[in-house]
Amino acid sequence: xxxxxxERPADHxxxxxxSIDEQICALLKxxxxxxxxxxxxxxxxxxxxxxxxYDQYEDVLNSxxxxxxxxxxxxxxxxxxxxxxHLPILKSVEKNARLYTVTFIRQFENASVVQLNTDWxxxxxxxxxxxxxxxxxxLNLSLGENYECRQDSGSGSGGHFRQxxxxxxxxxxxxxxxxxxxKEYHDFYKGKPTGLEIVFDLD
Numbered sequence: 145x146x147x148x149x150x151e152r153p154a155d156h157x158x159x160x161x162x163s164i165d166e167q168i169c170a171l172l173k174x175x176x177x178x179x180x181x182x183x184x185x186x187x188x189x190x191x192x193x194x195x196x197x198y199d200q201y202e203d204v205l206n207s208x209x210x211x212x213x214x215x216x217x218x219x220x221x222x223x224x225x226x227x228x229x230h231l232p233i234l235k236s237v238e239k240n241a242r243l244y245t246v247t248f249i250r251q252f253e254n255a256s257v258v259q260l261n262t263d264w265x266x267x268x269x270x271x272x273x274x275x276x277x278x279x280x281x282x283l284n285l286s287l288g289e290n291y292e293c294r295q296d297s298g299s300g301s302g303g304h305f306r307q308x309x310x311x312x313x314x315x316x317x318x319x320x321x322x323x324x325x326x327k328e329y330h331d332f333y334k335g336k337p338t339g340l341e342i343v344f345d346l347d
Contacts, residue, residue, distance in 0.1 A: 185209055222312040224252035235344040244342045246324060249315055256315040258285060262305045283326045285309040319346040
């Protein structure tokens with residue numbers, strides 16, 4: 145899904161605060177370095193204390209720290225351009241009554257697109273199991289430190305879900321030796337792994 149270009153929301157800017165804004169930027173950099181870019185989220189009690197101490201709304205502080213957790217989403221994105229071909233993969237892994245399948249990889253000039261299919265059997269007579277199987281956690285793709293992977297579009301219906309991942313630089317036409325590792329998390333921020341890991345060895 146393409147990100148909309150940012151437009152400056154106002155023409156006005158009070159030049160008297162420019163040094164303060166620069167300090168904020170410097171503190172953000174320091175925050176990343178001290179926390180090894182894994183700061184977590186301040187406790188509710190701490191947010192409440194800061195809101196009173198610095199005359200801020202709690203929801204404003206919650207919004208700021210939530211946005212800081214999403215930094216990866218603001219990185220410049222590679223959008224696949226100039227389709228070349230499909231690489232057949234045909235790999236499946238079954239776990240927890242779900243079948244995970246990668247049938248092919250789309251090769252583009254500047255990126256690859258990995259499509260993960262998830263299939264399961266819906267049982268109308270077992271409502272609790274049906275709800276459990278339909279619930280989609282967040283599966284994050286990794287191919288190692290040489291590749292950047294991000295979730296793209298996804299869709300599904302009863303018993304099936306499809307998720308695309310954009311990988312850059314492109315995966316080699318001979319992907320032998322690479323592993324597609326999908327790790328499941330409870331939420332978008334990847335702070336709570338479920339323990340589920342799906343691995344496809346490419347050969």
